[in-house]
Amino acid sequence: MxxxxxxxxxxxxxxxxxxxxxxxxxxxxIPRFCYHDKLSVxxxxxxxxxxxxxxxxxxxxxxxxACGEGMVVKTDTEMVHKARKGVMEFxxxxxxxxxxxxxxxxECDLQDQAVAYGYDRSRYHENKRAVADxxxxxxxxxxxxxxxxxxxxxxLGEEVAGVTELGxxxxxxxxxxxTFVEKAVSSEMSGNxxxxxxxxxxxxxxxxxxxxxWELSKTESIDVHDAVGSNVRIDARGGEVMRVLPRLHEEIxxxxxxxxxxFAYDGLKKRRLDRPWIKNExxxxxxxxxxxxxxxxxxxxxxxxxxxxxxxxxxDMIDVEAxxxxxxxxEAIGGAALxxxxxxxxxxxxxxxxxxxxxxxxxxxxxxxxxxxxxNPRTEAAMINARILKAVRHNKAKVGVIGKACxxxxxxxxxxTTAKDLEAFKTSxxxxxxxxxxxxxxxxxxxxxxxxxEDGQAVHALAHEIAKTYKVVKPEWNGFNMLHNAASRVGAxxxxxxxxxxxxxxxxxxxxxxxxxxxxxxxxxxxxxxQGHHGDLGAHRADVILPGAAYTEKTxxxxxxxxxxxQTLRAVMPPGDAREDWTILRAxxxxxxxxxxxxxxxxxxxxxxxxxxxxxxxxxxxxxxxEAFGKKGKVSKDVIxxxxxxxxxxxxxxxxxETMKACTQEFFLSKQEDMAEAAE
Amino acid sequence: xRKPFDLNADYQPESFTFxxxxxxxxxxxxxxxxxxxxxVMPLLDLAQRQVAKEGAKADPVYGGWIPxxxxxxxxxxxEQPPVKVYEVATFYSMxxxxxxxxxxxxVCTTTPCWLxxxxxxxxxxxxxxxxxxxxxxxDGLFTLMEVECLGACVNAPMxxxxxxYYEDLTPDLIVDVLRALRDGKNVPIGSxxxxxxxMAVTGPTTLTEQAKKSGVI
Numbered sequence: 001m002x003x004x005x006x007x008x009x010x011x012x013x014x015x016x017x018x019x020x021x022x023x024x025x026x027x028x029x030i031p032r033f034c035y036h037d038k039l040s041v042x043x044x045x046x047x048x049x050x051x052x053x054x055x056x057x058x059x060x061x062x063x064x065x066a067c068g069e070g071m072v073v074k075t076d077t078e079m080v081h082k083a084r085k086g087v088m089e090f091x092x093x094x095x096x097x098x099x100x101x102x103x104x105x106x107e108c109d110l111q112d113q114a115v116a117y118g119y120d121r122s123r124y125h126e127n128k129r130a131v132a133d134x135x136x137x138x139x140x141x142x143x144x145x146x147x148x149x150x151x152x153x154x155x156l157g158e159e160v161a162g163v164t165e166l167g168x169x170x171x172x173x174x175x176x177x178x179t180f181v182e183k184a185v186s187s188e189m190s191g192n193x194x195x196x197x198x199x200x201x202x203x204x205x206x207x208x209x210x211x212x213x214w215e216l217s218k219t220e221s222i223d224v225h226d227a228v229g230s231n232v233r234i235d236a237r238g239g240e241v242m243r244v245l246p247r248l249h250e251e252i253x254x255x256x257x258x259x260x261x262x263f264a265y266d267g268l269k270k271r272r273l274d275r276p277w278i279k280n281e282x283x284x285x286x287x288x289x290x291x292x293x294x295x296x297x298x299x300x301x302x303x304x305x306x307x308x309x310x311x312x313x314x315x316d317m318i319d320v321e322a323x324x325x326x327x328x329x330x331e332a333i334g335g336a337a338l339x340x341x342x343x344x345x346x347x348x349x350x351x352x353x354x355x356x357x358x359x360x361x362x363x364x365x366x367x368x369x370x371x372x373x374x375x376n377p378r379t380e381a382a383m384i385n386a387r388i389l390k391a392v393r394h395n396k397a398k399v400g401v402i403g404k405a406c407x408x409x410x411x412x413x414x415x416x417t418t419a420k421d422l423e424a425f426k427t428s429x430x431x432x433x434x435x436x437x438x439x440x441x442x443x444x445x446x447x448x449x450x451x452x453x454e455d456g457q458a459v460h461a462l463a464h465e466i467a468k469t470y471k472v473v474k475p476e477w478n479g480f481n482m483l484h485n486a487a488s489r490v491g492a493x494x495x496x497x498x499x500x501x502x503x504x505x506x507x508x509x510x511x512x513x514x515x516x517x518x519x520x521x522x523x524x525x526x527x528x529x530x531q532g533h534h535g536d537l538g539a540h541r542a543d544v545i546l547p548g549a550a551y552t553e554k555t556x557x558x559x560x561x562x563x564x565x566x567q568t569l570r571a572v573m574p575p576g577d578a579r580e581d582w583t584i585l586r587a588x589x590x591x592x593x594x595x596x597x598x599x600x601x602x603x604x605x606x607x608x609x610x611x612x613x614x615x616x617x618x619x620x621x622x623x624x625x626x627e628a629f630g631k632k633g634k635v636s637k638d639v640i641x642x643x644x645x646x647x648x649x650x651x652x653x654x655x656x657x658e659t660m661k662a663c664t665q666e667f668f669l670s671k672q673e674d675m676a677e678a679a680e
Numbered sequence: 681x682r683k684p685f686d687l688n689a690d691y692q693p694e695s696f697t698f699x700x701x702x703x704x705x706x707x708x709x710x711x712x713x714x715x716x717x718x719x720v721m722p723l724l725d726l727a728q729r730q731v732a733k734e735g736a737k738a739d740p741v742y743g744g745w746i747p748x749x750x751x752x753x754x755x756x757x758x759e760q761p762p763v764k765v766y767e768v769a770t771f772y773s774m775x776x777x778x779x780x781x782x783x784x785x786x787v788c789t790t791t792p793c794w795l796x797x798x799x800x801x802x803x804x805x806x807x808x809x810x811x812x813x814x815x816x817x818x819d820g821l822f823t824l825m826e827v828e829c830l831g832a833c834v835n836a837p838m839x840x841x842x843x844x845y846y847e848d849l850t851p852d853l854i855v856d857v858l859r860a861l862r863d864g865k866n867v868p869i870g871s872x873x874x875x876x877x878x879m880a881v882t883g884p885t886t887l888t889e890q891a892k893k894s895g896v897i
Contacts (some may be wrong), residue, residue, distance in 0.1 A: 158761075164760075164761035164763055164764065165761070165763060166763065167763035167764065167766055167767040168767055169766065169767060169770045169771075170682055170683065170770045170771065171770070171771045174682040179763065180687070180762075180763055180766040180770075
C-alpha cells in the first residue's frame with residue numbers, strides 16, 4: 001500500500017491506484033477527457049498532467065501513472081497550469097466555436113474545462129479542420145468536427161457493450177472516429193456513448209435541440225422497462241419528460257443504461273389515457289365518462305359476478321402499492337383470482353429463492369460458468385448481459401445456452417434447444433458440462449422463455465435438480481437465478497399476486513391493472529376494466545378504462561429481479577384526469593362500500609411493511625434460504641425461445657415510442673432480413 | 681497525408697484468400713496464442729505482397745494494395761473485429777488501401793532532400809510520367825506519391841520505389857531510373873552516382889586505416 005503526498009495531503013492507497021484516482025479519493029479534482037473510471041486507460045488527451053517531484057522534469061499524465069511509495073505530487077503549480085493551458089489550446093485548435101448551437105452546451109467537459117484552464121483567446125489563425133459526420137443510426141447524432149479523439153466511445157463499445165464497431169481511423173491531423181463501413185452502431189447499450197462523450201461530438205438524436213440542461217428539473221428515479229431496476233435520472237421541463245439518463249449504482253447498472261431505458265420516454269407522451277372511458281353497450285364504442293360514472297358501473301358489475309369468476313391481472317410496469325391495494329380490494333369484496341404472469345409463464349412461487357436472481361447482479365461478474373436456459377440476457381436484461389460479458393472477459397467464464405440460438409456478444413456453447421436437452425444435461429459429458437461441474441462459481445439463469453409452456457412447473461423443478469447435481473448452490477454462493485423481464489413481477493410474487501389453479505379465460509369480470517397482453521383468450525362476455533396509462537392491448541378490449549400514472553408520474557415501490565426494493569419518484573404530473581394507481585383503487589373501494597383502510601401514501605406504505613417487512617428498507621439485496629421448489633413432471637420437446645428477441649418493443653410505453661419504432665426497423669427487422677437472406 | 685480509399689469501389693474484390701497457408705502459419709507462429717492479434721501487421725504486409733505478385737502478371741499491371749476483403753479475412757484469422765484491422769491499416773502509410781501502379785514512386789520532399797533539390801526531382805518525375813501526386817499512369821506502371829523523411833538524408837535527394845531506395849538523384853538520374861524500370865531493365869539500387877553507401881563524396885575522411893584494411897578504398 002503506497003503512501004504518497006498530493007498537494008501536501010498524505011494519502012495511502014491500494015497498490016496499482018493511479019494518481020488521478022488517489023487525488024479523487026481526497027477530493028482533489030484533476031481535469032480529464034479520455035480517462036473514465038469504468039474504461040481502460042489510453043492516456044491520449046494529456047489533460048490530466050500533474051507535477052511529480054523527484055520524477056522526470058516534465059509533467060506526467062496522472063491517469064496512467066501508478067502511485068509509488070513516497071511520491072510527492074503537485075496539481076496546482078505553475079508547470080501544471082502551463083502544461084494544461086497548452087494542452088487545452090491544442091485541443092481547441094480544431095474544435096469549432098459552436099457552443100451556442102451544440103446540445104452538449106452547459107454540460108460539456110470541454111466547455112467547463114476551457115473556462116477553468118483555457119486561454120481567453122485563440123492564437124490560431126489558420127483554417128480549422130473539418131470532419132465528415134458519421135451516420136450511426138436513429139439514436140446517436142454525430143458532429144465529428146467537435147470530436148477531440150479521446151476514444152471513450154471506442155472503448156465503451158469494446159469493453160462495456162461488447163460490440164467493437166467504432167475505431168480510430170487514420171492518423172495525425174486526419175485522425176477520426178469512424179465505423180469505417182457505414183453502419184449504425186448496433187448495440188443495445190449504444191446510448192451510453194452519448195454520456196461518455198466529453199464534447200458534443202456524439203449527442204442524443206431524439207433530444208436534439210430540445211432543451212438546455214439548466215432548464216431541466218432532475219428527479220432521481222428507477223427504470224421499469226425491464227426487471228433490472230436500473231437507476232435513472234429523469235430530466236423534465238414543465239410537464240414533459242425531456243430525457244432519461246443513468247444514475248450511478250455500482251450494484252445494478254454501474255453507470256450505464258440500455259437504449260430502451262434511455263430512449264423510450266417519447267412513448268410517455270403518446271397514446272396516453274387522460275380520462276375515464278366507458279364502452280357504449282349498443283354501439284360498442286368507447287365514450288368519455290367521468291370518474292363517478294365509471295366507478296358506479298364497475299362497482300355494479302363487480303358485485304354481480306361471483307367471487308370465483310373475478311380476476312385481477314397485474315401488468316409489467318405496475319407498482320407494489322397498486323397491487324397491494326388491488327389485493328386488499330379483492331379481499332374486501334369477498335375474493336378474486338390474482339395473477340401477474342401475463343406472459344403465460346408458470347412456476348412455483350412458494351419459495352422466494354425459486355424466483356429471484358439469487359446471485360445478485362453485481363456478483364454475476366464473478367461467475368466462471370453460466371448456463372442460460374431459455375433466455376437472451378442481451379434483450380431481456382442488457383445490464384446483466386454486460387456483467388456476463390465482464391465474467392467472460394475477466395474470468396474466462398464459459399457460457400452454455402439451452403434454447404433457441406441467439407445473438408450474444410460473447411462465445412457460447414449451444415447445448416440444446418428443448419427442455420429435454422435440459423434434462424439430458426444432468427448426465428451430460430460434454431465439454432461445457434465438465435466446465436460447469438468444475439466451476440467454483442457456477443450460475444444457472446432461467447428465463448421466462450423456458451417456463452411459458454405447460455411444463456413450466458416441471459422445468460422449474462428440473463432446474464432445481466440441475467442446481468443440485470452441479471452443486472450450484474453452496475454456503476457462500478447461490479448460483480440459481482431466475483431472470484424476470486417485467487419490473488412488477490417480483491413485487492407481485494412477493495405480495496402474493498399469483499394463482500396457479502385459475503384460468504383467466506373463465507373469468508367473467510377481469511380487472512386489468514396495467515396489463516397489456518393478447519386478450520383474445522378472455523371470455524368474450526367478460527366485463528373488462530383496464531386501468532393503466534396507455535391505450536394499448538389491454539385498453540382495446542376494455543369495457544371501462546381508468547387512466548393511471550406511468551412510472552415517471554408516481555412515487556412507488558418496485559422490486560427488481562434480485563429482490564431489491566427500490567422506488568420511483570414523481571418527476572412530472574400524470575396527464576389530464578389520470579391518477580396514481582393505488583388512489584384509483586382506493587376511490588373505487590368506496591363505491592363498493594368497502595373503503596380500504598388507508599387515505600395517504602404513507603398509510604399504505606405502513607400497511608405494506610406490516611405484512612411484508614422487506615419493503616421497509618430500500619436498496620437491499622435479500623439472501624434467501626435455499627428451498628425445494630417446482631413440481632416434477634414430464635417436460636416437453638418444444639423448442640424454447642427467449643421471452644422476446646426484439647428489445648425495443650416490450651411494453652406499452654415502447655410500443656408508443658417513435659424512437660423505439662425506428663430502432664426496431666434499424667436494428668431488429670433489418671438484421672432479421674439479413675439473416676433470412678443469408679439462410680437462402 | 682490522408683490515405684485515399686473507398687470500400688465500396690468497383691475495384692474491391694468480393695473475397696480474398698491467402699495463397700500460401702504456410703506463410704500465414706509462419707507469421708502466426710511468431711506470436712503466442714493469446715497475442716494472436718499482433719500478427720495483424722505482418723499479415724497486412726503479406727496480403728499486400730500477394731496482391732503485388734498477382735498484379736505483376738495482370739494486364740494492365742498493378743502494384744500491391746490491400747482490399748477490404750483481405751482486411752476482413754485477416755480479422756477472421758486473428759479473431760478480432762474487422763474495425764481493429766482497419767485501424768491499423770489506415771494508420772500506417774505503407775499499407776495501400778486502393779490500387780497503385782506496379783512501381784510506387786515515393787518522392788521524399790522533407791527539408792534535407794528539399795535543400796538538395798528534391799523539387800526538381802519531383803518535377804522531373806511528373807514530367808516524365810505525366811502525372812501528379814497521388815495519380816497513376818494509364819498503363820498501371822507508376823504511381824507518384826509525396827512522402828515525408830525516409831531516413832536517407834545523407835544521400836539526399838532520394839526516392840523510394842517499392843522496396844528499394846534510389847539516392848543522390850538529379851532530375852536526369854531519376855528519369856533514367858524510371859525509364860529503365862519501364863523498359864524492364866535492371867537498375868542499381870542505392871546511390872545513382874556510384875557513391876558507396878553513405879560515405880562522404882570525397883572518400884572516407886576518418887578511420888582511413890580501417891577503411892583501407894577492409895578494402896573500402
